[in-house]
Structures are given as structure tokens and as C-alpha cells.
Amino acid sequence: MGTTETIIVGGGQAGLAMSRCLTDRGVEHVILERGRVAERWRTERWDSLRLLTPRWQSRLPGWRYRGPDLDGFMTKAEVVTYLDEYARSFRAPLHTGVAVTRVHGRGDSFEVQTDAGAWASSNVVIATGYCARAAVPAFAAELAGDMDQLVPTQYRNPRQLRAGGVLVAGASATGIQLAAEIARTGREVILAVGNHIRLPRRYRGRDIMRWLDEMGVLRETADQVPDLEASRRQPSLQLIGSEEGGSLDLQVLQDRGVRIVGRMTGVSGHRAYFADDLADSIGHAERKMHGMLHRIDWHLARLRLSCAFPVEPRPRAVAVPVAPRTLNLRDRGVNTVVWATGYRRDYPWLHIPVLDATGEIMHRGGVTPRPGLYVLGLQFMRRRNSAFLDGVGADAADLTEHLIQHRARRLVAAA
Numbered sequence: 001m002g003t004t005e006t007i008i009v010g011g012g013q014a015g016l017a018m019s020r021c022l023t024d025r026g027v028e029h030v031i032l033e034r035g036r037v038a039e040r041w042r043t044e045r046w047d048s049l050r051l052l053t054p055r056w057q058s059r060l061p062g063w064r065y066r067g068p069d070l071d072g073f074m075t076k077a078e079v080v081t082y083l084d085e086y087a088r089s090f091r092a093p094l095h096t097g098v099a100v101t102r103v104h105g106r107g108d109s110f111e112v113q114t115d116a117g118a119w120a121s122s123n124v125v126i127a128t129g130y131c132a133r134a135a136v137p138a139f140a141a142e143l144a145g146d147m148d149q150l151v152p153t154q155y156r157n158p159r160q161l162r163a164g165g166v167l168v169a170g171a172s173a174t175g176i177q178l179a180a181e182i183a184r185t186g187r188e189v190i191l192a193v194g195n196h197i198r199l200p201r202r203y204r205g206r207d208i209m210r211w212l213d214e215m216g217v218l219r220e221t222a223d224q225v226p227d228l229e230a231s232r233r234q235p236s237l238q239l240i241g242s243e244e245g246g247s248l249d250l251q252v253l254q255d256r257g258v259r260i261v262g263r264m265t266g267v268s269g270h271r272a273y274f275a276d277d278l279a280d281s282i283g284h285a286e287r288k289m290h291g292m293l294h295r296i297d298w299h300l301a302r303l304r305l306s307c308a309f310p311v312e313p314r315p316r317a318v319a320v321p322v323a324p325r326t327l328n329l330r331d332r333g334v335n336t337v338v339w340a341t342g343y344r345r346d347y348p349w350l351h352i353p354v355l356d357a358t359g360e361i362m363h364r365g366g367v368t369p370r371p372g373l374y375v376l377g378l379q380f381m382r383r384r385n386s387a388f389l390d391g392v393g394a395d396a397a398d399l400t401e402h403l404i405q406h407r408a409r410r411l412v413a414a415a
């Protein structure tokens, strides 16, 4: 059995950031990764995907993007190279191709079983990803058997889809990007829209992410928001990172022929049902967007920079079409449903009672009720950008500090 002080499960950006922080503080550890570094970027993302955050916004502990075109957007292949080079830069103690199959407590330590032998450690950091598995509504099982259905982790490009129309359920970053790509091939695309967050790609002469970064919005901490659980449930931003750098929103999609309908509420055979909530969800997203743009205006006014970044017209309002409550998909020539309805976590190997009734890990800023057990990379774990490439590092540094203090307390108790 291998022994080490800390085991990190997962070799994505979160696992690597944690490893770098532990390395800097001299904490012995290993990373167990079932695939390769950044495996999900290699095998679970669609071909055309680019990050929606600009290249400069990929700062990790001791690492940042140093190539050209800082304001452009990395392709998924670039993300893999970026993280591979990061791992090499500090000789991350990686064990790749090693899947963790069981983690359980042994006294105040842990035993970690893998498909390549067992390990014992004092701490375990779970870094297996916030977007570990696509979430699909239970009613998907009612869809007629002659319809194709797939999730974003299976989608690669429109060529893999049968000829015919496509219903995309979900209009956050993934849903709008896939709807746009599929519509470009001339197919009929229907987009079912629920709660979403609209932002323009650029405002007052700069990329929106530059403003959010400068104003500290993305670094807001868990105690700065009125309802942390609601903030954790927020959908991803309706943004796309493309070479052209333009916005992608429900109006752009409608201009390109995508038909938008309300949130999908059920399905029976070939019949799909939608909520009568399109005007509400669009109205809500517009108000939130104007609130944020107003914040940027105010920020510039306060710094007396309004002249340097002249006022520009706000994005066009999204037209709210008359949307049907139900559609017979077969009659409309639709034979594929893409469920862009979010992601979930799954810890079948975790045999420590830290999961709540919904299967999520209970934690306070990544510290679980079981001393020595940590989780990293979750949505708004400590900060608004906890699950972002650019945000996970600050959380990793905090957890490293906690882990070192936990070690000191344990040593004192044992003395």
C-alpha cells in the first residue's frame, strides 16, 4: 500500500492548482487521475468549443498564459496543452490512468482504493469536477424510442446528428452555443429557454470579463452574497468565445432562424411540453443584464473614466415570440433532442457520510464535516469564480492553509 500525507483525486485544473499550492508549502501528496491531465477537455467537450473566458483569464497558482492574443479565447486543445505544461512546470506528482474506486475512513486517516492498488493518507482532496456528468430531466425517459437524445458530453459536431430538426433543451452557455452551431447547418432548431443570464460580449470598448474582473465581481466571496444557495444554482453566462468575439444571445439566435420556446416541462412520445414562462425568463435576464451594465457605468463614473470608455448603446432587447406550450416534434421534423440542462456530480466511490440527500458533498468553503476531507472546484465554493480556471487557485490556496493548520492541530493532539 502506498502512503502519503494527502491524496488529490482528479487531475484537472482544480487538482493541479491544489497540487501546486501543496508543493509550494512542502506538503507531501499525490494526484490520482483516472485518465490523463485535463481528461474532460480531451474527451468530453465538443470539437468547436473555445473557452468563454479570455486567455488572460486563466491564472493559476504560479502559472499564467504567456502566448499571443491574450484577449482571444483558448480552443479546448489549447486548454489541454496549457494544463499539461502547468503540470510539468512543477513536476506535479501525478499518477495517471489510476481510477479511485473507494475512499473510506480508517481511524482519523483515509484508505483510498484504486484500480491499481491502495493508498493510505491523512487527507483527501476531491477534485473530480463540478461538471462531472450531464444532468438530464427524469421525463427524458418518456421520449419516443425513435427519437435520438444526447447530452453535451456526447455531442461533438452537427455531422454526428441524423438529418432533421433538433430540439435543444437549455439556453445557458452550452445550449446557446450548440443551438447556434447546429442552426448554421440549415437545420430547424428549437431552443427551450429557462432561467438564464444574459451579458453582451463587449461593453464600452472592452470585453465584459475585463469589467467583471476589474470590479471584483467574480472574486465576490460566499459571505458577500445574500443567498449563497441561490448563487450556487445560477446558470452559466450566455456567452461564447469565438474568433470574431461577438455576442451570442436569444436575439442573435432568433435572427439566425432559431425558434425559442419556454422551459421544457415534460415529454410524452413525440410531444414536448413547455412552460408559459418565456416573457418572464427573458424579462428577468434583461433586468439583471441592465443592472450589471449600470454597475459598470457607475464604476467608470466613479473613477472619472467615462470619457476614456465612451457610453455605447445597450444591447437590443430580446423579442419575446408567441411560443407554443406544446409541440409534436415528429410533425415538425425534429428527431433529436440535446439535453443542455446542466451538470451534476457523482461520488459512487465515496464511502464517508458527507453527502446530503441530493448526493452533493456537504461542505463549508470546501471543508467537509470529516476532518481531513476536502472538496475543490465546486460552483461558488468560496468565490463566484470557484469553478473557473481563473478562480480555483484562490480556493486551493485557502484549502492548503486549512489543511496545514489541521495537521498542526493533529500533531499537538498526538503530542
Ligand SMILES: Cc1cc2nc3c(=O)[nH]c(=O)nc-3n(C[C@H](O)[C@H](O)[C@H](O)COP(=O)(O)OP(=O)(O)OC[C@H]3O[C@@H](n4cnc5c(N)ncnc54)[C@H](O)[C@@H]3O)c2cc1C
Residues within 6 Å of the ligand: 009, 010, 011, 012, 013, 014, 015, 032, 033, 034, 035, 036, 037, 038, 039, 040, 041, 045, 050, 051, 052, 053, 098, 099, 100, 101, 127, 128, 129, 130, 131, 132, 174, 349, 376, 377, 387, 388, 389, 390
Ligand atoms: C462546456 C464547458 C465549458 C466551460 N468553459 C469554461 C470557460 O470558458 N472558462 C472557465 O474558466 N471555465 C469553464 N468551464 C468550467 C471549468 O473550467 C471546467 O468544468 C473544468 O474542467 C473544471 O476543472 P476541474 O479540475 O474542477 O474538473 P475536471 O476538469 O472535470 O477534472 C476532474 C478530473 O477528475 C478525474 N476523475 C473523476 N473521477 C475520478 C476518479 N474516481 N478517480 C480518478 N480521477 C477521477 C477526471 O478524469 C477529470 O480529469 C467550462 C465547463 C464546461 C463543462
